[in-house]
Amino acid sequence: MKKYKLINTISGWVVFVVAAIVYLLTIEPTASFWDCGEFISSAYKLEVGHPPGAPIFMLLGNLFTQFTNDPGQVAKMVNSMSALLSAFTILFLFWTITHLTRKLVMGEKNDAFSLGQTIAVIGSGLVGALVYTFSDTFWFSAVEGEVYAFSSMLTALVFWLILKWEENAEKPDSDKWIVLIAYIMGLSIGVHLLNLLCIPAIVMVYYYKKNENPTWKGGLFSLFLSFGLILILMYGIIPGFTKVGGWFELFFVNTLGLSYNSGVAVYLILLVASIVWALFESISDKGDLKRARIAFLLSIGLSGILFIGGSIWLWLVLIATAIYFVFSRNKLNIKFLNLSMSSLLVILIGFSAYAIIPIRSSANTPLDLNSPEDVFSLGSYLNREQYGQTPIIYGTTYASQIVRDNQGRAEISKEKKTYSRVLKTTEGQKDRYMESKIPTYKYSNTMLFPRMHTYPSEPGYSNHIQGYEIWGGVTDRSKKPTLFDNLKFLFNYQINFMYWRYFMWNFSGRQNDIQGDGGITKGNWITGIKFIDGPILGLGPQDNIAPEVADNKGHNKYYLLPFLLGVIGIIYQLNMKQKGRQSFSIVFLLFFMTGLAIVLYLNQTPYEPRERDYAYAGSFYAYAIWVGIGVAGISRYLRNYIKNTTLSATLVSAACLLVPLQMAGQNWDDHDRSGRTLARDTGMNYLSSVEPEAILFTNGDNDTYPLWYAQETEGFRTDVRVTNLSFLQTEWYVDQMLRQAYESTPLPIKWDREKYWGDAASAAFVVTKNEIQNVLKQNNIPSISYGQYYDVKAYRDSIPLKEIMENLRTGQYKPANPFNTGDTQIIPSNRLYLNVDTTTTDWAAFNSRPADKMLLNLGEKSALYRQEMMIMEMLANINDDNWKRPIYYATTVDRNLYMNLQNSNFSLTGLAYQIVPGIPQSGGVNTEKAYDNLMNKFRWGGLEENPDIYLDETSRRMISTFRLYFNQLIEALIKEGKNDKAIAALDKATTVMPGKAVAYGNDGIMFARAYYRLGETEKA
Structure with missing residues (x-):
């Protein structure tokens, strides 16, 4: 066992080094498009970015920026942080795969590992981890300064930690792993909420370990409990913290006349004191179970857990349920209370990183989005209220209209109270919060499970309707869709186009990096196998297409190999009796919750501004576990023909390692951002x-x-x-x-x-x-x-x-x-x-x-x-x-x-x-x-030094924009008779933005015409 552990540890760190080298070699040296520039700036100067913020990302990013004195290298440091965090994700993935595979290959025994078994397990870890290393979505996030690399690492970490707990569950100090997981969960709130979706898989690991003979009823109860924990964190602690703190703030400021934030200060003192009291009662020799229960109840109340939603009736039900649970359950012993309070405390410690948001906002940093300076504005900031709400279970459809009364006034269904600081008009005016109300209007044509929703006032309304017509079969936009219509759109667009397409990019192949719109030439998944891509997928021949599509660096073919390995891994797990099926259910929960569950929650409208595959990276991570297990499955099957287990495991591992090597070769050119600025x-x-x-x-x-x-x-x-x-x-x-x-x-x-x-x-x-x-x-x-x-x-x-x-x-x-x-x-x-x-x-x-x-x-x-x-x-x-x-x-x-x-x-x-x-x-x-600007001041993203650098679609679109305004300048110069300058501008445009870098379209025709009019026929 010791020898295996040593090999497992060394192999994991080898994979880490490989991933780190790959990502550090391919990071973008400066900021990337979309949110990266904002995230890097907020990390560098601890400024306030867009809701709900990412304080842990900011703090760790700021630490990495301390390694340089050159502002031009700051982005590289933050991008390097993403690369290293991504490498740690691969490390934890490797150890997760070997842990799960070892239990399938060797059972529960911890000794007498054969060499063949060791090779099969380590080979599984290497293949699965390297497949994910070179996968399209994860590699994309690993080389830029965004939160998704960090979020993936935390997901991988907490899942690996529960497996470490499983290994040590019989030890008296095993609860430390649970407390550590809770702390990481608290920290993850300050990066991205995606991490919370690991909870069901974690709970099932706990359930299976604590029950030698699990039942479907016990499993179902544990599953519901895990969903409850997600609700407690997402809708209890996160918004409840500012909700309860807001009540204290209103009382101390508006009623008692004290200064701003005095109520919050008292609230924090009481919250910490109640948790410390509960911990004291649970560990001290002088502790008392009754007092511990009272302190427990007080702590969960102050933390906001009992105040989910906005209904007083729901609060009363939750309070009554909590009181009944705390005082009538004999199983609610000191150990449970101690573990619960310890976990709550570390979650709040991790969550407390959000204090940096109002602190920095109060300093009026130049970048200060939403200005969340007090508990009320912070609550709005955390709840992302500026983005509105998307209907999930019940709500509006594309046919919904505001209901109006006989006077034409919009009817209000409910009003939400909000509070803001009074606008002081005189010196010495007391601090006070003003109350205002935000109405929620009544809408017609509402329904259960609305998948097709939009408003005429939304910028993308016409595109949404067009998408509903294509993917949902809508023929009359004035009529409410049926449940069948919604399900049709769910499967055709939200699952097939916005999830399965991304999934297969990572495990089958990608047509190109052009954003998909449902057509057969843009952004589809492929296999690289002609008879599948053409007749079956309906994409037609992939070799008789336009050069800008055929030569696209995002054209990657894996021939379904990673996907098939994953399928084999699933079959192998399911065939390994009870332990295999338990292992499958755990991985499946991780796969589902970080994939299809997000699809249901996001309820996306057609034609998103950009591809959204990064949101489902956790699901692809889970599938990579099955890819790795598939290696052990093939090895086991091959033993029927090759009796030498060492030879069969070696052959299978070596052959399967060709799969991530194929992916690396295919993906390198469209994931290498080095040199691109x-x-x-x-x-x-x-x-x-x-x-x-x-x-x-x-x-x-x-x-x-x-x-x-x-x-x-x-x-x-x-x-x-x-x-x-x-x-x-x-x-x-x-x-x-x-x-x-x-x-x-x-x-x-x-x-x-x-x-x-x-x-x-x-x-x-x-x-x-x-x-x-x-x-x-x-x-x-x-x-x-x-x-x-x-x-x-x-x-x-x-x-x-x-x-x-x-x-x-x-x-x-x-x-x-x-x-x-x-x-x-x-x-x-x-x-x-x-x-x-x-x-x-x-x-x-x-x-x-x-x-x-x-x-x-x-x-x-x-x-x-x-x-x-x-x-x-x-x-x-x-x-x-x-x-x-x-x-x-x-x-x-x-x-x-x-x-x-x-x-x-x-x-x-x-x-x-x-x-x-x-x-x-x-x-x-x-x-x-x-x-002067275009010729002397503009910079060209590294194309002058290397016209072969990779430019994604956003970058290519920007180059086309540059060409457009070059053309307007050239036409104006010709009109003014400044032909020499016009020729110089043409030469500059074609030199710094050559067709080799971005294929010419209409801009090339415009340049050719201009050359021809200026007598430069050879250049035309």
Whole structure:
């Protein structure tokens, strides 16, 4: 046994080293696209990222950033952390596979291992661990600064720890493993909640070990208990901590008149004291079981476990159940209470890492999303309330509409109380929390188990409906789907397309790295076997397709080998009598809970912004266990033909090791991000497109996070104020934009804080004179009587923007009209204008012709929201200051947020449109600035040094964007007669972004035409 343990330990660390080397060689040297730039920045400076935050990731990431003094190397350190954590995942996977396989191969005996058995077990571990090492999804997460690598490691760790407990369960100190698992669970909350899904598998390991003759009733009870533990953590402790703390805070601040956070401080003291009391009563010689039970009950109450949901009746039921359970169960002994309280304590210790979120938020860090500075805002932050709720068991469908009464008012089903700090208007004003209510509206066409859901107000509404028509067979969007329709969509899209497709990417093969849309040429799974891929999967021949698809580096073929090994592993487990079936049920629970259970919980709508395979990495981890066990299964079968067990195990292990080697060879080129700096360079290119002290509006993830990374981490162009328009709709973000950030001065917004906070500034209706008069005419109201129905002086054909903003700043601008506009403010015209001082404005700097008026045509907009009113406020104030502060839109911002300025007031400067008060020249391209930026300031993601670096679809899309704006510059230069510069720009574009790196499409045709027009026929 000792010799086996030594071999097992050494082999595990060998696999760790292999995985670590692979991942460290292929990490991205800077930030990646999507959330990585934000996570790296939040780790580097301990800033507050998007809800629900990841404080443990931040703290460990910050530790890794201490290994460099160069801000340019910070991202590499955080990415290296992901690589090493991923290598530890592989280490724990290896030991998990060998533990489970050893029990199948050798039984419960702990001695007399034969060499053949040892080779079979170690070979199983090597194959399973290496298959997962080189799998598509896990490798992707292992080389970037995101939370999923960390989350995977914690999942692997806790599952391995329960197996360590199983080995040592008979020892008197075995409970230490349970307490350690609880602590890791508490820590994992500060990384990602996916880790909690291991609980059912962990509980079943415990059940099987404690019961030599398990029954289906006992197993079912244990399963329900495990689901209860998940509910306790997800819906009890996590939200309950801030809920109960909030009650204390309200009492001490609003009732007793004490300062902010005094109630939370008292709450924390009482919570810790109650747990310590319970522990004391359970371990002290002077302890008493009755007092221990009281302390136990008090502790679970203060921790929030008894206050799941928002119903008082449910709370009373839970409290009564807890009291009955605690005081009527004889089995509730001192040992149980001690273990429970110890576990609760370490969970809360791990969870306490979240204290860093309000602490850092109170410091007003430049990156401070949602500003969770008190217990109430922290609760909203932890509960991800800004993202809304997705129906799971019962809720709305795509046909649901808000129910309205006879007056047209939305009917409210319930209201949730929220609390925020009072806006102080005088010095010495006492701390206090204001109560407000968030309504939940009644909806029609609700149903059980709604899988097809969306709202007309959602940005992707039309795409969702199209997806429901394709995958759900919807023919009438006004009718509520049937249960059968929902199940059809569940299996066709949510399971088959959004889970099984990802699963087979990892264990069969992947067609390419193009995001799938249901077509036969994008992002499907393949086998590499022609008669399967063509006729059976319906993908057609894979060798007669477009070069950009056929030559895609994401085209990977595993010939179903990993998948088949996993199937063999499952069959082998099930054939090994009771112990094998128990082992199978444990792995299956891990597989299901981290896979299909997530599918049911997420309830995803069609056409996600990106592929979501990373969410199911835990499920693929579980299947890799079966892949490893499959090696032992084949070895056992081969013993029927080769009596020498050592020879059979060696042959099988050696042959099966070719499977991960095949995967490594196939996947290396599309997982090697070394040398690629495109995400960072894209952020820098946006910032390089604007003048000093500029305001730059952004909108989405990939035109915001790379910019944040460039500024917050590498300190690049911190004079620029990056303003995300999605966040500008919120009060907390306006607060932040009105603070100095590095060299960037606050946004030019003159609204008093109490005026832009609350509903008064959330929106304003646009009501025009023509709309009013048309309604009055339809009702046969004579024009002479119009003044009785609306404020004739207020509603005009066009109004100065400055006047509108002065009125809106009051928070009470509601000129009379015949419509039911309630308490919402009014903009009484859709044509607003600025009077521009033509004598003091520097027109040459704008590359535009002078104009004494700048028109804001709101067109058909029926309302403007807070971010649009803030844009107008800034334009009005910048105009008053004679346009000294430059203001821009990123070229990728949604056109709906352009305020119709793109038609007459946009001037392209690279990756940004400058808002100019005059009439732009050169077709809306500032050729001087755009040429200088694109030719001299922009960076190209490493393509200049190595055009063969791997560019994923997001990166290729960004290269196409660069080419598009190069083409606009070239066309403008040709129009100005600057042919030499146009040729130089063409040469630059084709050199730094060659067709070898990203295949030419329409952009190549545009470049060829430009070369031809310029007489460069050979280059064309």
